[in-house]
Amino acid sequence: MRAIFEQLKGKLIVSCQAFPGDPLDDTDAIRRMALAALDGGAAGLRINSAEHVGVLRPETQLPIIGLHKHYGSSGLRITPDFASAAALAAAGASMIAVDCTPHVEPDGEPWQHLIGRIHNELDLPVMADIATLDEALAAEAAGADCVGPTLHGYTERTRNNQSFSWSLLAEMAARLRVPIMAEGHIATPAQARRAIQGGAWAVIAGSAITRPGSITAGFVRALREIASPAAAIGVDIGGTAVKAGLVLRNGEIGCLQQAPTDATRGRDAIAEALVRAVTPILAEAERTGRELAGIGIATAGAVDQSDGSIFAATDNLPGWAGFGLRSFAEEQFRLPVRVVNDAQAAALSELQFGGGRDLSSFAVITLGTGVGGGVVVNGSLLAGQHGFAGSIGHSVVQAGGRACNCGRHGCLEAYVSTAALIREYGERGGILDASAGEAAMATKINALARAGDAAAHDAYDRLGACLAEAIADLFNLIDPETVFLCGGLIEGYEPFVAAVEKRVAALLHFGSKRQPRVRAAHAGRLAGMQGAAALVFRLDD
Numbered sequence: 001m002r003a004i005f006e007q008l009k010g011k012l013i014v015s016c017q018a019f020p021g022d023p024l025d026d027t028d029a030i031r032r033m034a035l036a037a038l039d040g041g042a043a044g045l046r047i048n049s050a051e052h053v054g055v056l057r058p059e060t061q062l063p064i065i066g067l068h069k070h071y072g073s074s075g076l077r078i079t080p081d082f083a084s085a086a087a088l089a090a091a092g093a094s095m096i097a098v099d100c101t102p103h104v105e106p107d108g109e110p111w112q113h114l115i116g117r118i119h120n121e122l123d124l125p126v127m128a129d130i131a132t133l134d135e136a137l138a139a140e141a142a143g144a145d146c147v148g149p150t151l152h153g154y155t156e157r158t159r160n161n162q163s164f165s166w167s168l169l170a171e172m173a174a175r176l177r178v179p180i181m182a183e184g185h186i187a188t189p190a191q192a193r194r195a196i197q198g199g200a201w202a203v204i205a206g207s208a209i210t211r212p213g214s215i216t217a218g219f220v221r222a223l224r225e226i227a228s229p230a231a232a233i234g235v236d237i238g239g240t241a242v243k244a245g246l247v248l249r250n251g252e253i254g255c256l257q258q259a260p261t262d263a264t265r266g267r268d269a270i271a272e273a274l275v276r277a278v279t280p281i282l283a284e285a286e287r288t289g290r291e292l293a294g295i296g297i298a299t300a301g302a303v304d305q306s307d308g309s310i311f312a313a314t315d316n317l318p319g320w321a322g323f324g325l326r327s328f329a330e331e332q333f334r335l336p337v338r339v340v341n342d343a344q345a346a347a348l349s350e351l352q353f354g355g356g357r358d359l360s361s362f363a364v365i366t367l368g369t370g371v372g373g374g375v376v377v378n379g380s381l382l383a384g385q386h387g388f389a390g391s392i393g394h395s396v397v398q399a400g401g402r403a404c405n406c407g408r409h410g411c412l413e414a415y416v417s418t419a420a421l422i423r424e425y426g427e428r429g430g431i432l433d434a435s436a437g438e439a440a441m442a443t444k445i446n447a448l449a450r451a452g453d454a455a456a457h458d459a460y461d462r463l464g465a466c467l468a469e470a471i472a473d474l475f476n477l478i479d480p481e482t483v484f485l486c487g488g489l490i491e492g493y494e495p496f497v498a499a500v501e502k503r504v505a506a507l508l509h510f511g512s513k514r515q516p517r518v519r520a521a522h523a524g525r526l527a528g529m530q531g532a533a534a535l536v537f538r539l540d541d
Helices: 002-008 027-039 050-059 082-091 111-122 133-141 166-175 189-197 212-227 267-288 325-333 342-353 418-427 438-450 454-478 494-507 524-540
Strands: 012-016 044-048 064-067 069-072 075-078 095-099 126-129 146-148 181-183 202-205 231-237 241-248 253-260 292-299 302-304 309-312 337-341 362-367 371-377 380-382 482-486 518-520
Touching: 012 027, 027 044, 027 050, 044 050, 050 064, 050 082, 064 082, 075 095, 082 095, 082 111, 095 111, 111 126, 126 133, 133 146, 133 166, 146 181, 166 371, 166 380, 181 189, 189 202, 231 267, 231 342, 231 524, 241 267, 241 524, 253 267, 253 524, 267 292, 267 325, 292 325, 292 342, 292 524, 302 337, 309 325, 325 337, 337 342, 337 524, 342 362, 342 371, 342 380, 342 482, 342 524, 362 454, 362 524, 371 454, 418 438, 418 454, 438 454, 454 482, 454 494, 482 494, 482 524, 494 518
Parallel strands: 012 044, 012 202, 044 064, 064 095, 095 126, 126 146, 181 202, 231 292, 292 337, 362 482, 482 518
Antiparallel strands: 069 075, 231 241, 241 253, 302 309, 362 371, 371 380
16 A cells, blocks of 8 residues: 555646536546646546546556545535445555545445445555544544545535635644645645645645636636726724725725724724725725625634624723624625634735735734734634634733733733834833824824934834844744734834844844844735735635
8 A cells, every 4th residue: 555655755646527517527538638637747646436447547557546426415425335435446446535524425334434444345545535634633543544635615614715725734734644635726836836845745636637617717707807806895993993995806905994993982983983984985886886795804803703703802992802793794784794803814915915925924913003913824824713823912022011901911012002102202202292192193203213213213122122022932933934014003114124123033043044034014004904805805706
């Protein structure tokens, strides 16, 4: 069995299949596609049905992963019984793929039992087709010889995931001992290379190579979007203001609106500000006949992804915790709504439209009324079990230091925020009109610092020292390719970003050799709107 895996290590397997009723759903058509793939250098094939395996076995001695798609009363299941596996083996399959999801087919056999029979009676290895990490671990424990996330996006638990899950691959690579076959939504050579670099043993590509109908539809969809691009409304709810705009698929934003949050009046006032910001954009879209894919809302606080409610929030938005934001917005605006933490939205913006497009891992830190963070690992946003992943603002930079509104002392947010900047400026003799409000005062200090004002520069220097400590910890923890900074606190102040990068390098062990990259985010203050809209587009595609 081991020889098969050595043949496939680091190489490409091509899945040659066709949907029932497809013009290519024909034995000779499948044969010709497979031979063309082999001519192109494929190291193996993944083939559906004993008939197709039998036709191809005389043509090649390379490994063939055989499977039998069974459409039963409970939907599609892959190789649901031993008779199907035995027929594939008799036809010449080198390995049998088995559905190892918690999918019950009345006429099938438990997959755990099936793996044992394939080993003992057919003497063939088994590829477990799974959709989640726990299914992968269970398949390995039951004796599967390799595992592939083939069904990620096709089961009830994962049905909203329509792209390859880089986070799932990373988790599998960290936890599994058996080879991982990266399969499911691998669409480009770059993704195939990235999968191997991310821990996959081999890559299986199908639709991107062998299904002309799907490939054509992608081109048609792209051209249609140019002719009449759908848009989404992006919203960013912050402690100072609610910002909203019409976001196109290329990230361009128009029809900008803003309403004061007036957060001190509680959740009803915040919700009213949301309505005031969004309503003019809806009216403009209706007037111009603009198609809307939905509304994406970025908000401070942790978001429960199951229902779009606010799981937890600090006193920057009093009364916000527990609010059913998605249900409120869907009822109010009659459009699909997606809700995401504002800093995680900034990370999505950078991933979709900014400097993170060509990066595998990076972090985004938002600096404003509070400090938020979003982390991308292996090309996917890291949310965490409860949506708190990336909450760098509540990492402690000074033990026993200033009180933070989260209840702890010495958090980064207590030293790097709008209020902290105003405090530092005042302690250095700076004088501002307090009646202007915190946002206006911070904007003024920013302008003064860029103009060379000593007190403003020194205030930012103090913030930079604290921020660098937290970023150094971040580099030590996840070693990202880049950390991006964004938010009104630093907008337009590039020397500050460069100074922070220099401080981080000095703090890191071997910092002169691994050269941390700290950059200003591309979207700046619009990152929350862009990222929230990007989430709508991803689910709409």
